[in-house]
Amino acid sequence: MANFADLDSFFDDGLSLPVGGKLYRIPAPSAEVGLYCQTLAESGMDAANGKDNPEAALDDVRELDLYRRVLGPVYDELIADGVSWPKIKHCGVTAFMWVAGSSDAAAAYWERGPEAAAPEAAKGRAAARSTN
Secondary structure, three states, rough: OOOOOOOHOOOOOOOEEEEEOOOEEEEOOOHHHHHHHHHHHHHOOOOOOOOOHHHHOOOOOHHHHHHHHHHHHHHHHHHHHHOOHHHHHHHHHHHHHHHHOOOHHHHHHHHOHHHHHHHHHHHHHHHEEEEE
């Protein structure tokens, strides 16, 4: 019988983002948030492929809710630290890419913006589906 090391001894399930000289640690999302993000990403892909999907549209309230969900307590920390809205939004989208796609998709978005991240996100989703 195989002996497995404790997952917590080597598995990092958080995301650290440096903003203004401070490192913000985003905790792992709950299963509910993870599934919500995956559903939202798939809805967005449907919409991008011409399928009518109202779930893909984010109004201001849903967008703010998404950032609060994916950033968790870091959202309030960013606000308290006086971080600008464009930077908070960038952190939120990066966290969304991480949750719905992969660390590679999040890193691509963090460094280069949405155009660079789209292929990485698709690869992350495909890999996740192939392991299920």
